[in-house]
Amino acid sequence: MTILDDIIATKYEEIKMYKPVGVNAIDFPQKTTLLEHLQKRNGVISEIKRASPSKGDIKVEIDIVAQAKKYEKAGAAAISVLTDELYFKGSIDDLCEVAKVVSIPVLCKDFMVSEIQVDRAQHAGATIILLIVAALEKQQLKRLNDYALSKGLEVLVEVHDEQELQVALELDAKLVGINNRDLKTFDVSIERTAQLAKSFPFDGGRVLISESGMHTKEDAQFAYANGASGILVGEALMRSENPGNWIRQATSEEAVR
Numbered sequence: 717m718t719i720l721d722d723i724i725a726t727k728y729e730e731i732k733m734y735k736p737v738g739v740n741a742i743d744f745p746q747k748t749t750l751l752e753h754l755q756k757r758n759g760v761i762s763e764i765k766r767a768s769p770s771k772g773d774i775k776v777e778i779d780i781v782a783q784a785k786k787y788e789k790a791g792a793a794a795i796s797v798l799t800d801e802l803y804f805k806g807s808i809d810d811l812c813e814v815a816k817v818v819s820i821p822v823l824c825k826d827f828m829v830s831e832i833q834v835d836r837a838q839h840a841g842a843t844i845i846l847l848i849v850a851a852l853e854k855q856q857l858k859r860l861n862d863y864a865l866s867k868g869l870e871v872l873v874e875v876h877d878e879q880e881l882q883v884a885l886e887l888d889a890k891l892v893g894i895n896n897r898d899l900k901t902f903d904v905s906i907e908r909t910a911q912l913a914k915s916f917p918f919d920g921g922r923v924l925i926s927e928s929g930m931h932t933k934e935d936a937q938f939a940y941a942n943g944a945s946g947i948l949v950g951e952a953l954m955r956s957e958n959p960g961n962w963i964r965q966a967t968s969e970e971a972v973r
């Protein structure tokens with residue numbers, strides 16, 4: 717059993733206990749779309765990540781609304797919010813709080829196995845969901861992808877190796893994330909992006925997003941230089957004294973050249 721198997725197993729238990737989503741729709745500010753942003757210019761998908769199984773507590777007590785506002789003000793392309801409670805100390809309420817105050821896309825970062833989670837994410841204000849190829853059967857992946865798209869959500873399809881990339885391409889995913897972290901062993905290497913980018917077809921409006929393990933402006937530069945239009949950054953922004961600066965530096969002319 718890997719940690720990923722454990723997490724997925726808890727998801728099936730969790731979804732049985734979800735309270736039905738209320739009938740009152742919340743009035744969220746209108747949001748832009750991530751694909752359009754990344755087709756035009758590079759960007760940082762900035763994450764709210766209180767803790768993680770590989771790093772333990774990162775910043776559990778944090779004003780996430782203030783943090784999200786900093787991300788938006790600095791020009792983040794989107795905000796990712798970890799909603800898993802057990803392993804990441806996040807919550808669907810975290811996502812909802814963020815979605816209420818920003819006009820950039822909001823990604824529900826969780827391990828989706830069921831349409832119930834997709835609905836719940838959208839109800840809480842998410843405009844993007846994550847689907848992890850390594851965590852899903854092919855049919856299940858296709859079903860959830862079709863379902864989310866039919867609901868008007870954007871879908872980020874996450875891969876970690878060549879085979880998974882092919883699965884994402886078969887789905888015709890437009891937002892493809894290469895996770896530099898192996899979710900089974902936690903090994904991280906940003907070289908993974910460079911490797912997989914070699915077989916990435918940069919056509920059809922598809923964009924490549926490099927996820928995890930980026931700490932410096934040079935890391936961002938490396939990802940962009942290897943074909944990424946977007947980078948997904950969690951820990952570095954959560955630990956930074958000045959996350960706005962981090963984002964601005966990683967999106968400056970110099971960094972994206």
Ligand SMILES: O=P(O)(O)OC[C@@H](O)[C@@H](O)c1c[nH]c2ccccc12
Nearest residue numbers: 895927928929930948949950951952
């Ligand atoms: O904190 P980092 O190393 O910057 O990583 C952010 C993000 O990529 C990572 O949180 C992530 C990528 N894919 C995931 C899937 C599930 C949970 C978490 C993730």
